[in-house]
Amino acid sequence: MNPSFITDAQNTWCLGCGNFALQHAIKDVIFGLIKDGTPRESIVLVAGIGCHGKIADYLNISTFYSLHGRAIAVATGIKLANPDLTVICSVGDGDTYAEGLAHLIFAAKRNIDITVIVHNNRVYGLTKGQYTPTSPGKYHGKSTPRGISDDPPFNPVEILLCSGCGFIARGYTRRQEELTGLIHDAIVHRGFSVVDTLQICASFLDMTDMYNERVYVPDGHNPEDFAAACMIAREWDYDSDGPIALGTIYRKNIPTYESRFRVPQKSDVEKARSVDKIMRERS
Numbered sequence: 001m002n003p004s005f006i007t008d009a010q011n012t013w014c015l016g017c018g019n020f021a022l023q024h025a026i027k028d029v030i031f032g033l034i035k036d037g038t039p040r041e042s043i044v045l046v047a048g049i050g051c052h053g054k055i056a057d058y059l060n061i062s063t064f065y066s067l068h069g070r071a072i073a074v075a076t077g078i079k080l081a082n083p084d085l086t087v088i089c090s091v092g093d094g095d096t097y098a099e100g101l102a103h104l105i106f107a108a109k110r111n112i113d114i115t116v117i118v119h120n121n122r123v124y125g126l127t128k129g130q131y132t133p134t135s136p137g138k139y140h141g142k143s144t145p146r147g148i149s150d151d152p153p154f155n156p157v158e159i160l161l162c163s164g165c166g167f168i169a170r171g172y173t174r175r176q177e178e179l180t181g182l183i184h185d186a187i188v189h190r191g192f193s194v195v196d197t198l199q200i201c202a203s204f205l206d207m208t209d210m211y212n213e214r215v216y217v218p219d220g221h222n223p224e225d226f227a228a229a230c231m232i233a234r235e236w237d238y239d240s241d242g243p244i245a246l247g248t249i250y251r252k253n254i255p256t257y258e259s260r261f262r263v264p265q266k267s268d269v270e271k272a273r274s275v276d277k278i279m280r281e282r283s
């Protein structure tokens with residue numbers, strides 16, 4: 001709602017891009033957290049590389065533009081250095097499910113208390129439409145003019161369940177209200193949380209009709225039931241015509257990594273001295 005959370009930077013996302021829905025959902029959640037007492041300066045958003053990454057320029061909060069596939073590693077470092085921060089990662093599917101996959105799995109295994117929002121448009125949009133690990137098998141892109149039927153997508157929800165992830169949700173950029181709720185629940189969850197968001201890429205892979213026909217919110221699903229979560233995860237393998245469940249798929253409270261492994265914290269004076277020392281050495 002609050003316009004001051006959107007920067008004046010010129011927005012270069014294509015018209016109809018799902019990144020707008022994600023930007024506004026994240027902004028609304030952050031606005032709500034701040035209203036409820038979280039200091040604005042204690043919220044950090046780390047972005048990966050891809051169309052989604054421009055969110056670091058477009059949101060008026062503390063942001064960090066990381067390297068391709070490395071947003072989760074950077075966010076982990078930020079959280080360990082200062083566990084009081086609320087750390088959110090905006091990442092792409094080509095970014096985190098390809099180059100950054102090991103970081104995703106190990107962050108889930110460790111249960112570091114950060115939130116990963118995957119802008120899963122299932123295509124490399126910024127570089128004009130190459131296929132990613134979640135592109136549909138029949139996708140005809142610039143690098144795959146005959147489709148990619150020999151290399152079907154993997155199912156990130158199943159991977160996360162197998163990796164020990166304590167909070168997994170699936171959102172859709174054309175269901176804004178639900179998406180905002182899921183992002184909020186993921187951020188307030190204590191531990192590693194992921195919102196795999198089916199995002200429309202209006203220019204290279206517009207799956208609006210397909211998603212609109214198949215998405216649903218399961219009635220009576222208990223997200224604390226691991227077996228039920230596995231069943232929902234397997235209903236749709238990111239390639240089949242199966243029903244696509246939205247909402248919180250799995251949730252479990254597990255001790256966080258930073259509660260088990262704390263980096264010795266420095267006082268404000270010690271921190272200031274360390275910064276001075278680094279600045280002196282570099283000048």
Ligand code: SF4
Pocket residue numbers: 012013014016017018019051052121125126200201202203204
């Ligand atoms: S190429 Fe696709 S993902 Fe990138 S800005 Fe355009 S619509 Fe969005």
